[in-house]
Amino acid sequence: MDEVKVLLFDVFGTLVDWHGSIAREVHGQLAARGFAVDGAAFANAWREQYQPAMEEVRSGRLPFSKLDVLHRRNLDVVLKAFGLDHVDEAARQQLNFAWHRLDAWPDVTPGLARLRLKYRLAPCSNGNISLMADLARRNDWHWDAITGAELARDYKPKAVVYQCAADAFDCAPGEAMMVAAHSSDLAAAAAAGLRTAFIARPDEHGPGIGETSASVPVDVSANGLMALADLLGCR
Incomplete structure (x- = not known):
C-alpha cells in the first residue's frame, strides 16, 4: 500500500x-406540521429514487444537475406517493436540506x-x-x-x-x-x-x-x- x-x-x-438521520428528520418535521408518517419507510422510499434520478443524468437524458436538485425532485415524487402532496413549500425545503444535516x-x-x-x-x-x-x-x-x-x-x-x-x-x-x-x-x-x-x-x-x-x-x-x-x- x-x-x-x-x-x-x-x-x-x-x-x-443517512437512513436514521432522514427518518428522524422526516418524522419530526412532518409530525410538527400535523402529518403522521413512518419516517423509516419514507427514508427508504426517498432513497429508492436516488439511482433512477442519477441515471437520467448518466444516460444524457438530463443535463448535469446537483444532487440537491435531484433530491428535491425525488422528494416531491415521494410526498405524492405517501398522500402528502399538500405539504407546503417551506416544509419541502427544510426536508430537502435534511441531507445536509446527516x-x-x-x-x-x-x-x-x-x-x-x-x-x-x-x-x-x-x-x-x-x-x-x-x-x-x-x-x-x-x-x-x-x-x-x-x-x-x-x-x-x-x-x-x-x-x-x-x-x-x-x-x-x-x-x-x-x-x-x-x-x-x-x-x-x-x-x-x-x-x-x-x-x-x-x-x-x-x-x-x-x-x-x-x-x-x-x-x-x-x-x-x-x-x-x-x-x-x-x-
Missing part, C-alpha cells in the same frame, strides 16, 4: 447514517483524524460540494479537498468521477484508494484503476440491513474507520 497517497470516501452510508457513524470522526496523519483525504461522493461542506462542518471532518460528482459533472459509478478525484490530487489512479460500504462503488473504482477498501455498515438501510462483507475483490476490508486506520498503519 506504500504507493497510496490519498483516500477517497463514499459518504452516504459509509460515513453517515449524522456520522460513531467511528468516523476519530477514524478520519487518524487516517489524516498519513494520507490526504477527500470525499468522492455523488453529493454536491455545499452538501459535503455542510456535513463536514456538522461532524467535525477536515478534508484536504472536496471531489466527486459536481467536480466531474457526472455521477458514480461512471469512471470519470473516480479518475477526476485522483487527478485533483495529481495522483495516478493507483495512488488513490476508494473507501466505501458498497461493493458496486468499489467495483467501479477498481475498474477505473483505484485501490479499494471496504467498510462494513450492516445497519445502513435500517437495523441489520446493509453490507457486512464485500461481494467483489478489494484490497482491504474493515469494520470501521478506526479498524481501517489500524490496517493502514495510522497510529
Whole structure:
C-alpha cells in the first residue's frame, strides 16, 4: 500500500447514517406540521429514487444537475406517493436540506483524524460540494479537498468521477484508494484503476440491513474507520 497517497470516501452510508438521520428528520418535521408518517419507510422510499434520478443524468437524458436538485425532485415524487402532496413549500425545503444535516457513524470522526496523519483525504461522493461542506462542518471532518460528482459533472459509478478525484490530487489512479460500504462503488473504482477498501455498515438501510462483507475483490476490508486506520498503519 506504500504507493497510496490519498483516500477517497463514499459518504452516504459509509460515513453517515443517512437512513436514521432522514427518518428522524422526516418524522419530526412532518409530525410538527400535523402529518403522521413512518419516517423509516419514507427514508427508504426517498432513497429508492436516488439511482433512477442519477441515471437520467448518466444516460444524457438530463443535463448535469446537483444532487440537491435531484433530491428535491425525488422528494416531491415521494410526498405524492405517501398522500402528502399538500405539504407546503417551506416544509419541502427544510426536508430537502435534511441531507445536509446527516449524522456520522460513531467511528468516523476519530477514524478520519487518524487516517489524516498519513494520507490526504477527500470525499468522492455523488453529493454536491455545499452538501459535503455542510456535513463536514456538522461532524467535525477536515478534508484536504472536496471531489466527486459536481467536480466531474457526472455521477458514480461512471469512471470519470473516480479518475477526476485522483487527478485533483495529481495522483495516478493507483495512488488513490476508494473507501466505501458498497461493493458496486468499489467495483467501479477498481475498474477505473483505484485501490479499494471496504467498510462494513450492516445497519445502513435500517437495523441489520446493509453490507457486512464485500461481494467483489478489494484490497482491504474493515469494520470501521478506526479498524481501517489500524490496517493502514495510522497510529
